[in-house]
Amino acid sequence: MFQSIIESINRIVSPPAEQLSLLIERLSIRQVPKDGFLIREAQTCSSVYFINQGYFRHFNVNEAGEESTIDLYVHNEWMLEYKSFVSQQPSQNCIQATTDSEVLALHARDIHDLARISERFFRLMMILEMGMRSQEFQQNRLTPEEKYQKLLSTRPELLQHFPLKHIASYMGMTPETLSRIRKKISL
Amino acid sequence: MFQSIIESINRIVSPPAEQLSLLIERLSIRQVPKDGFLIREAQTCSSVYFINQGYFRHFNVNEAGEESTIDLYVHNEWMLEYKSFVSQQPSQNCIQATTDSEVLALHARDIHDLARISERFFRLMMILEMGMRSQEFQQNRLTPEEKYQKLLSTRPELLQHFPLKHIASYMGMTPETLSRIRKKISL
DNA sequence: CGCATTTCTTGATTTTCGTCAAGGCTGAAA
DNA sequence: TTTCAGCCTTGACGAAAATCAAGAAATGCG
The missing domain is CATH 1.10.10 (Arc Repressor Mutant, subunit A)
Known part of the structure; x- marks a missing residue:
């Protein structure tokens, strides 16, 4: 269940085992069926997600109803609706599963607690947040x-x-x- | 000297006065002449900056020597080379003053200390970081x-x-x- | 299995924007 | 004041990609 996320965190910031277990125990598990929405328009994103299984599409729908894809995610990647997450305002974008999927969620409040405990978690947060920005194509x-x-x-x-x-x-x-x-x- | 940055921080997170003064005393002042570089290619960005006076251009130079502008900043705005700041790797981009300018710098290490003290500062950091990403045109x-x-x-x-x-x-x-x-x- | 729907490909056409080139304007320096 | 360099505008042109349309291929579903 937590094997992949532990490996991912260790690759990024390698926290001591006791710190890592503090994080793991804050995680919650969420199943998302094919075509289900992890984040809908007008919802506020207050967690970051790690994909255990499945695939997700992050996209925007404009006034004309045309969708433009912001990012695509596969298993063992991190995911968040950064704009909504940081501002704690309703999202203008959606994140939708394209297959039956399972994610681990870490809530903003827990992230702050962890960041207070450990500079490594502070860096983890910033790095995840930055990773989400890499629309390098545009x-x-x-x-x-x-x-x-x-x-x-x-x-x-x-x-x-x-x-x-x-x-x-x-x-x-x-x-x-x-x-x-x-x-x-x-x- | 600190009037503008205090107003800016209060607009964003409104910390208690005693927390705000902790931040203010960590600031350092830096003058940048017209056409001077705040960040050069291959330098690592380890501070965020608040512009007291002046204008800055944030740009990338590709292999062919062509410049592409990432962002433009005016006085009373925040500024950072986010990619270098978060990764603490040398920057591929530059930030250059287009007039004689004055900025206030807050070092990454101080930011982490402040974030540990106060959730408001943690949010401030994230919001600044996000603001920097708004290449909404692409x-x-x-x-x-x-x-x-x-x-x-x-x-x-x-x-x-x-x-x-x-x-x-x-x-x-x-x-x-x-x-x-x-x-x-x-x- | 067969039908319906969606996705992908291909061709013809149109539009958009970049490139190239020339000329005007402005501000700084001699 | 004259000169020069950089910036901005304008026009002509061409290349690249969007659009439109049709059909083929793949996928999902009863």
Whole structure:
């Protein structure tokens, strides 16, 4: 149950065992069915989540009803709706499971308690928060093909677990454009 | 000297006076001449900054030597090179003053001490960190004209203090495109 | 298994924006 | 004052990607 999250935390900040167990005992488990929402629009996100099993899509719906994908997550990754989490205001975005999933939740109040105990947990929090920001595709002004090459080298696992239309949206291009890039590269 | 930062902190988290003075006494003052660098490439950012006077540009230089503007800051705003700050790794980006400027610096070590004392400071830290992430123009998949309208409604002061070429770069478009949008809107 | 729905691909067309080039404006320095 | 450099604007052009449309492939479901 907690094996994966322990490994993840140890990779990031390697806290002493007694500190780590303080964190583990604060975790709560939540099952999310396929297409279920972990965060809905207008809900406030007050936990960070670690994915034990499953896949999630983090997206925004604009006035016209068009969805744009903010991020995609696979098992053993951390996840949060950072804007809502930090501001404690209702989220404008959603996080939805794309398969039956299981997450571990750590509440903001517990995070603060832990950060008070340990500078390592303080750093963990900041690093998780930062990791969530890495929409690196929009930055850097890359061409669609460069974005795809970057995805191939940094997060190839996404291609195994999400439909191409979501991948395309995540990279900020249309499915048609992605399809043409893939054809071109495979030649 | 500390009037503006006190007002800013009170707007954000309103700490008790005795906590606030703990923070104030940790601040250090730094003068930066026009075109001087607050953060250079390969330097590590270990403070957050509050701008007492002046204007700053936060940008990245790619392999080809092209600059892309990450953010623009005016007086009474907070500023940090978040990626370097959180990871404590050398920065790939620069922060440069565009006029003679004065900033107040708060060191990471002091921030952690303060966060331990007070949940309010913990929240302050997270909020500052989040503010720095708001490259909202690249997200949301806006057209250049929508980006400009958004800038007009959210940060019109930037137009008074920075050349249009930097504004254009900040919004991810060429100066020519910005010029045409401005002409069109003024008709 | 067969049907319906969604996803993916492909082609034709249009739009948008970047690039290139030229000229005007402004402010600083000689 | 003149000169120069940097900034901004404008026009012409082209490349790239979006859109539109149709059909193929895959997936889910009764």
